[in-house]
Structures are given as structure tokens and as C-alpha cells.
Amino acid sequence: xxxxxxxxxxxxxxxxxxxxxxxxxxxxxxxxxxxxxxxxxxxxxxxxxxxxxxxxxxxxxxxxxxxxxxxxxxxxxxxxxxxxxxxxxxxxxxxxxxxxxxxxxxxxxxxxxxxxxxxxxxxxxxxxxxxxxxxxxxxxxxxxxxxxxxxxxxxxxxxxxxxxxxxxxxxxxxxxxxxxxxxxxxxxxxxxxxxxxxxxxxxxxxxxxxxxxxxxxxxxxxxxxxxxxxxxxxxxxxxxxxxxxxxxxxxxxxxxxxxxxxxxxxxxxxxxxxxxxxxxxxxxxxxxxxxxxxxxxxxxxxxxxxxxxxxxxxxxxxxxxxxxxxxxxxxxxxxxxxxxxx
Amino acid sequence: xxxxxxxxxxxxxxxxxxxxxxxxxxxxxxxxxxxxxxxxxxxxxxxxxxxxxxxxxxxxxxxxxxxxxxxxxxxxxxxxxxxxxxxxxxxxxxxxxxxxxxxxxxxxxxxxxxxxxxxxxxxxxxxxxxxxxxxxxxxxxxxxxxxxxxxxxxxxxxxxxxxxxxxxxxxxxxxxxxxxxxxxxxxxxxxxxxxxxxxxxxxxxxxxxxxxxxxxxxxxxxxxxxxxxxxxxxxxxxxxxxxxxxxxxxxxxxxxxxxxxxxxxxxxxxxxxxxxxxxxxxxxxxx
Numbered sequence: 034x035x036x037x038x039x040x041x042x043x044x045x046x047x048x049x050x051x052x053x054x055x056x057x058x059x060x061x062x063x064x065x066x067x068x069x070x071x072x073x074x075x076x077x078x079x080x081x082x083x084x085x086x087x088x089x090x091x092x093x094x095x096x097x098x099x100x101x102x103x104x105x106x107x108x109x110x111x112x113x114x115x116x117x118x119x120x121x122x123x124x125x126x127x128x129x130x131x132x133x134x135x136x137x138x139x140x141x142x143x144x145x146x147x148x149x150x151x152x153x154x155x156x157x158x159x160x161x162x163x164x165x166x167x168x169x170x171x172x173x174x175x176x177x178x179x180x181x182x183x184x185x186x187x188x189x190x191x192x193x194x195x196x197x198x199x200x201x202x203x204x205x206x207x208x209x210x211x212x213x214x215x216x217x218x219x220x221x222x223x224x225x226x227x228x229x230x231x232x233x234x235x236x237x238x239x240x241x242x243x244x245x246x247x248x249x250x251x252x253x254x255x256x257x258x259x260x261x262x263x264x265x266x267x268x269x270x271x272x273x274x275x276x277x278x279x280x281x282x283x284x285x286x287x288x289x290x291x292x293x294x295x296x297x298x299x300x301x302x303x304x305x306x307x308x309x310x311x312x313x314x315x316x317x318x319x320x321x322x323x324x325x326x327x328x329x330x331x332x333x334x335x336x337x338x339x340x341x342x343x344x345x346x347x348x349x350x351x352x353x354x355x356x357x358x359x360x361x362x363x364x365x366x367x368x369x370x371x372x373x374x375x
Numbered sequence: 376x377x378x379x380x381x382x383x384x385x386x387x388x389x390x391x392x393x394x395x396x397x398x399x400x401x402x403x404x405x406x407x408x409x410x411x412x413x414x415x416x417x418x419x420x421x422x423x424x425x426x427x428x429x430x431x432x433x434x435x436x437x438x439x440x441x442x443x444x445x446x447x448x449x450x451x452x453x454x455x456x457x458x459x460x461x462x463x464x465x466x467x468x469x470x471x472x473x474x475x476x477x478x479x480x481x482x483x484x485x486x487x488x489x490x491x492x493x494x495x496x497x498x499x500x501x502x503x504x505x506x507x508x509x510x511x512x513x514x515x516x517x518x519x520x521x522x523x524x525x526x527x528x529x530x531x532x533x534x535x536x537x538x539x540x541x542x543x544x545x546x547x548x549x550x551x552x553x554x555x556x557x558x559x560x561x562x563x564x565x566x567x568x569x570x571x572x573x574x575x576x577x578x579x580x581x582x583x584x585x586x587x588x589x590x591x592x593x594x595x596x597x598x599x600x601x602x603x604x605x606x607x608x609x610x611x612x613x614x615x616x617x618x619x620x621x622x623x624x625x626x627x628x629x630x631x632x633x634x635x636x637x638x639x640x641x642x643x644x645x646x647x648x649x650x651x652x653x654x655x656x657x658x659x660x661x662x
Contacts, residue, residue, distance in 0.1 A: 117551035
């Protein structure tokens with residue numbers, strides 16, 4: 034089921050949370066809403082679910098306007114950040130909840146309900162935990178119960194609010210690969226909220242990067258990384274060096290200053306040079322990579338290069354050494370505007 | 376290391392021994408003098424002329440009428456305030472609206488106002504010379520000096536107990552489980568019975584027990600609106616006062632001992648429920 038969001042405005046009292054969101058999500062897609070805390074991504078998710086109602090704008094599922102439809106009628110699976118499991122009910126009853134509260138005509142028969150819940154518990158690999166209470170489960174297990182509970186009502190849209198936020202790093206990695214596999218099997222249109230760019234990149238087909246109530250860029254991970262639409266997107270997707278540069282006419286048609294080149298640490302090189310402007314400040318061995326920081330008198334922030342261990346071996350850089358700076362790839366911005374080659 | 380740490384810090388925080396002992400002594404003396412001694416006195420006087428006199432005072436026609444009325448009033452006021460309390464707590468914790476602070480303060484009003492004044496308000500409203508008095512008289516409705524007035528006054532005085540107990544509890548719990556239930560297709564009604572009520576159950580029971588204790592023991596407000604008609608509008612506390620004023624000390628204390636027994640029962644129930652609540656809070660998942 035496709036989702037169309039048009040011109041959504043939302044404010045908590047006088048504090049605007051969303052300022053004009055337009056977003057189209059294709060059927061079967063797995064989309065990430067990525068942004069720093071307070072950017073409005075959770076509010077947008079809740080508006081899609083019908084848990085909040087926008088002051089302006091429309092929400093449509095498969096072209097059908099659902100803006101004024103309640104969460105109960107929208108038929109959307111929602112997984113809450115802190116799971117929101119029913120603590121007084123067993124794992125089995127949590128998953129069965131959505132089936133039991135149906136009107137009796139639509140309620141599955143006893144055997145059918147048993148079979149359905151069992152199948153779902155097997156799907157999330159919790160078949161042996163049916164009679165446990167949520168309090169007796171680990172964080173990752175609770176998250177999977179929450180997922181099975183949301184899937185029990187066979188929603189055509191699945192919304193997940195920071196689904197891995199409360200888990201430790203190892204479990205998080207396992208669970209998100211598992212979730213990607215699950216999505217590839219059941220193809221339910223899914224939207225998840227995260228502030229972790231690595232998570233968004235690993236899971237999502239497309240990513241909407243949000244900032245201060247707006248979508249800064251909507252693209253697939255590769256495009257997002259190689260052609261960021263704004264300095265914000267560039268900075269948010271990981272560490273980046275910002276170098277003020279002067280452009281020659283062959284770039285933009287005429288010479289100009291006030292342009293910044295954004296260079297990722299792995300695209301930056303330090304080359305030993307007698308009269309180089311920068312000086313190596315520290316060399317840190319991080320295991321698979323080596324992190325080199327250098328200072329240039331004209332820049333306030335240190336320059337960072339991260340090299341693979343093998344490549345670093347030969348270059349023989351040490352603290353105090355004078356070096357020249359070489360960039361292999363960069364993105365240019367003039368203020369908020371991207372600068373492209375003329 | 377970590378096992379030793381708390382001990383060390385408690386040593387550092389420990390007061391001198393003489394101070395601890397004297398504080399303990401003062402507290403115990405206070406409890407003995409103001410709580411235990413009167414309680415013992417109630418039972419002492421109640422049984423001073425033997426079990427038969429006690430039984431005669433309790434099964435007396437007017438005493439039985441007072442007991443019946445007290446139970447009837449509690450049976451009406453407590454369910455009313457349970458419904459009001461849950462509704463008010465729901466409103467305050469689940470919605471934001473203008474004047475919410477005022478509503479929370481108003482819920483506490485019966486705690487702040489003297490019960491006598493509460494009773495007087497109802498006399499001024501519904502009494503013969505009151506605002507609505509003539510209209511009520513025309514329609515042959517009797518509120519003051521009758522059972523409805525006693526129920527009204529008791530309901531007013533015991534209004535805050537359930538709401539006060541539930542508001543902090545529901546605030547701490549948040550509403551995500553309810554939202555989850557709604558997205559799963561539950562109606563408001565089935566969400567309340569299947570999710571909210573089990574969540575707040577013990578807290579609600581705690582509030583109901585306190586509300587009930589106060590409803591049965593209320594004297595001031597009820598005294599103003601009841602008119603002290605024997606066998607008709609005397610509740611147990613009022614009946615005790617009447618007996619005492621008529622120098623029937625043993626009979627007064629016999630009925631009082633029933634109230635005291637009920638108070639002790641309330642304390643035990645309250646302890647059990649409080650213990651259950653703490654145990655549930657302890658096993659609740661942290662996230």
C-alpha cells in the first residue's frame with residue numbers, strides 16, 4: 034500500500050514540529066526517516082499512524098484520503114520505541130490482542146487464532162516463549178513480540194518508532210539484519226524512524242533526512258552519500274572535513290570564493306612535503322583503520338583522514354611532520370547551495 | 376568492591392547513637408500516647424461491662440439502623456467517586472487543555488475545605504431557606520435532613536481519594552499501551568477494560584479502600600446535613616455522638632469499637648495492596 038503525505042504542518046502549542054512535509058512512499062518500500070532528535074520524525078510517523086492529527090495537510094493510503102480517519106480504522110501496524118507491550122498479558126496474549134478485540138463476526142475461531150499466533154511467534158523466533166510475561170524477556174525479545182503483535186492484524190503498512198533505540202549494539206545489529214530479511218519476505222510497506230545513519234543505510238531502500246521540521250533530502254543511500262543536497266545532510270551522514278576553497282572559472286563559469294569543499298576522512302590524504310601547510314598532530318591506530326589528524330594554520334578545526342591499515346603501512350606519517358593535503362573526492366557548497374561543475 | 380560500597384557510605388551517614396535512640400524514643404512515645412492508647416481505650420470502654428452489654432449496644436434497633444445507613448451511604452458514594460476519579464484522572468493525564476491546572480486544584484478542594492463548611496454549602500443550596508429549597512419543596516424532594524443529603528456530603532468529602540491516587544500513577548505509566556491497543560483495532564471501551572484497568576488495578580483498589588474508610592468515618596459534613604433523626608438519618612459516627620451525649624458511655628464505645636475494627640481492617644488491606652503494588656512495580660520491565 035502506498036503512502037502519500039502532502040503539505041503536513043504540525044505544532045505542539047506554539048512550537049512548530051513539522052513545516053510542510055511532502056513525501057511519497059511506494060508500496061512495498063522500506064523507508065527510513067533519519068534526523069537528529071527534535072527534527073519531527075517521530076511526529077510525522079505518528080501522523081501517518083493516526084495517533085496525531087496535523088493542523089494542515091493530507092495523508093493518503095493508496096490514493097484514498099485518510100487524514101480524518103482514526104488510528105483504529107487505519108489498519109496500520111505500529112511498533113513503539115519502548116515496545117508498549119501489555120505487561121499483564123503473556124507473550125501469546127499480546128500477539129493475540131489484535132485478533133481478540135475484533136468484532137465477533139470478524140474474530141477468528143479458536144483453532145485459527147491459535148494457529149495464527151503460533152505462526153507469528155515462529156516467524157519472530159519466539160515459539161518457545163509463548164507463556165512468558167514481557168518482564169521475563171530480554172529487550173530484543175520484547176521488540177520482536179511488539180513486531181509480531183503489530184503483524185497479527187495483517188496491516189498493509191508497518192510503522193516503527195526507533196525500533197532498535199533501546200537495545201545494546203550487538204543485539205541491534207542482529208535484529209536489523211533480521212528485520213531486513215523479514216521485510217524482503219513479507220513486503221509490507223514499512224517506515225521506520227531513526228537517528229542512527231548507519232541503521233538507516235543498512236536497512237532502508239530510501240532515506241528521508243529531516244531537519245527542523247522539513248525533509249532536507251529524500252534519496253537512496255548511495256545518492257544521499259555521494260550527492261548530498263545540503264551541508265546539513267553532508268554533516269549528518271558522518272564525519273566530514275570542511276575546507277574553504279577558491280573556484281576557478283572552469284568550474285562555475287567565473288572565479289569565486291566563499292565555497293566550501295566537504296571531504297570525507299577516507300577521501301583525504303596527507304602527503305609528506307617539505308613546505309606543506311599542514312602539520313600532523315596525531316596518528317591513532319584503531320585496528321582495521323588508522324586515524325590521522327592534522328592542523329592547518331588557516332583552519333580552526335583539525336583535518337581528519339582515516340585510512341585502511343594496509344594503505345597506511347607505507348606512507349610513514351608521524352606526529353609533527355609537515356604535509357600537503359590531497360582530496361580525492363569532494364562535494365562543493367556555496368552557503369546552502371550545492372555547486373556543480375559547469 | 377561494590378558489595379562493600381553501600382556499607383561504607385552508610386557508616387559515613389550514620390548519626391551518633393544517642394541521637395538515634397532519642398529520636399526513636401520520641402517517635403514511639405508519640406505513637407503510644409496518641410494512637411495506641413486511644414485505640415486500646417476504645418476497646419477497653421466498649422467491653423468494660425462485659426460482652427453481653429457490648430452485644431446489646433450493637434444489636435440495638437437504632438444502632439442497626441445507623442450501621443445500615445452508613446453502609447448504604449458508602450455503597451453509593453464509593454462507586455460514584457470511583458467512576459469520577461477514574462474519569463478525572465484519565466482527563467488530566469491523557470489530554471492537555473486550558474484550565475487543567477485549575478481542575479487538578481479543584482479535585483483537591485474537599486481536602487482543603489473544612490467538612491463542616493462542605494455540609495453548610497449543601498444546606499444553603501438545598502435547605503428550606505436555600506436557593507433550591509422552595510423548588511425542591513414544591514416537587515416533594517427532600518435532600519437536607521434526609522439520606523440524599525448525607526450521600527451528597529459524603530461524596531463531596533471523599534471525592535479526591537481515587538483521583539489523587541490514580542493521577543501520579545497514570546502519569547508515570549504513560550499512554551503508549553493504550554495507543555498500541557487502538558492501533559491494533561481496539562475500541563475505547565475494550566481498551567479500557569483490557570489494557571487500562573489491569574494497569575491501574577491495584578492503585579485503583581488502594582484509592583477505593585481509602586475512600587471507603589473516609590466515607591464510613593465521615594462526621595463533620597454529615598452532621599450538618601443529617602438533622603440527627605434517630606433510626607433514620609444517623610450514621611454510625613453520629614449515633615456514637617448521640618449515645619455519648621446521653622451518658623451511655625459503654626454503648627457509645629461499643630459502636631465505636633466497630634468503627635475502630637473497620638479501621639484496623641482497612642490498614643491491613645491497605646498494607647497488602649501497597650505491598651502488591653510495590654512488587655508489580657519491581658517486576659515491571661525497565662524500558
